[in-house]
Amino acid sequence: MRHLVSIKDLSNEEFSVLVDRAEHYKKVVKAGNLTENQKNHVKLIGKTVALVFSKRSTRTRISTEGAAAFFGAQPMFLGKDDIQLGVNESFHDTTKVISSMVSCIFARVNKHSEIQQLVEHSQVPIINSLCDKFHPLQAVCDVLTIKEHLDYTKNKLKIAWIGDANNVINDMAIACLKMGMDVAISTPPGIEMDPEIINAGLEISKGNGTKLECTHNSKEAATNADVLVTDTFISMGEEFAKVAKLKQFRGFQVNSELSSLAKPNYKFMHCLPRHHEEVTDDIFYGDHSIVFEEAENRLYAAMAVMDVFVINKGDFSAGPDSVLN
Missing domain, CATH: 3.40.50.1370 (Aspartate/ornithine carbamoyltransferase)
Structure with missing residues (x-):
């Protein structure tokens, strides 16, 4: 079974x-x-x-x-x-x-x-x-959404994650690497990705020529990205740490400055629900956003x-x- x-x-x-x-x-x-x-x-x-x-x-x-x-x-x-x-x-x-x-x-x-x-x-x-x-169901949905808008089967894509090291990126990184996409993960200083996920991702990359990068520099990750992705900075059950977390995530909001480093036709994704500290309205509701197609998927x-x-x-x-x- x-x-x-x-x-x-x-x-x-x-x-x-x-x-x-x-x-x-x-x-x-x-x-x-x-x-x-x-x-x-x-x-x-x-x-x-x-x-x-x-x-x-x-x-x-x-x-x-x-x-x-x-x-x-x-x-x-x-x-x-x-x-x-x-x-x-x-x-x-x-x-x-x-x-x-x-x-x-x-x-x-x-x-x-x-x-x-x-x-x-x-x-x-x-x-x-x-x-x-x-969060495997979210990964299936996200990769379908990327396929529909940028078609990773025909284009070499770079996915840039700007945010926390959490369940969503754990599965999304593995999923995107499996489908031939490069993945750049940017988390704030003091927040590291799960070593098990990194090791699994590096093994996949060895086999199919993809690239997995981890950094604490959000601008570095966003540069030349085809897709910018973020998620909540404060997961359910972490509300008690809101003030400290928001301080830690300064400089990690997806805004016009950060998105200007991505490719001209980049797409923005977020698994929802969204909070303003993660992404500004002009990006979330703008022409590059595919968040509601992502949700439907x-x-x-x-x-x-x-x-x-x-x-x-x-x-x-x-x-x-x-x-x-």
């Missing part, structure tokens, strides 16, 4: 399948063909998809419930106040019970160790919908993952018309 924990766990070819599958389902949805929609709607008819969420969400919840409904499954949202998980019941017991009744579990949790416990005890695929170390990323890991039981060679479930 295959679980989706991190992009790092997938081969280059497997990750490419997920992006292509997301692209396929976007075309299906946009076409609005009734016959095609009905064919997809029966793939998980009569099944239930569990959404075990310890953290609040907008895009993850809407996209996951939408993907489940598209394939005919009943989404069941299980928030932290809805079930006994972590209160009166262990991860082991809760996972055993939930996985006995559903076809898969989308888990949006706090610690990576919680995802690992779910994987260890579940009878069905676990889809990591965010933990403190990885979360739906198609969820569809792709559900198709491969649930409907086709982790068989990446099975096409979108296959139903192995």
Whole structure:
């Protein structure tokens, strides 16, 4: 049984399948063909998809419930106040019970160790919908968005991350390197990337001629970038450190000065929700921004993952018309 924990766990070819599958389902949805929609709607008819969420969400919840409904499954949202998980019941017991009744579990949790416990005890695929170390669904969506606007299959691209060393860049860096893009990561002094991610990225780069660079100079990372990316400086659960974090991130706001160093046709991305200290309005709402297309693509990323890991039981060679479930 295959679980989706991190992009790092997938081969280059497997990750490419997920992006292509997301692209396929976007075309299906946009076409609005009734016959095609009905064919997809029966793939998980009569099944239930569990959404075990310890953290609040907008895009993850809407996209996951939408993907489940598209394939005919009943989404069941299980928030932290809805079930006994972590209160009166262990991860082991809760996972055993939930996985006995559903076809898969989308888990949006706090610690990576919680995802690992779910994987260890579940009878069905676990889809990591965010933990403190990885965010693979966001990576599928981001790479699809880059493909649509700049087409990394035809162009050599440089992705510049300006911000924190967090779960989003951990998976995005690996994903972009796998698809042949160079990645420059700029974090404030005192904030370093996870060595496990850097080592994995360097191994990928050795194999396909890509470049991974880490710096504490935001201007250096932004220079000649095709894509500028940032994220929240203060993650959920870190609100207590807001004043200190904002001081640490001075000089890391994506603004007209920083973006002027990127290529003339650069694109700006942000996984949302956005705060003003991360990016100015003229960039976030400007002509270079693709943040709302990026947000929409979360739906198609969820569809792709559900198709491969649930409907086709982790068989990446099975096409979108296959139903192995």
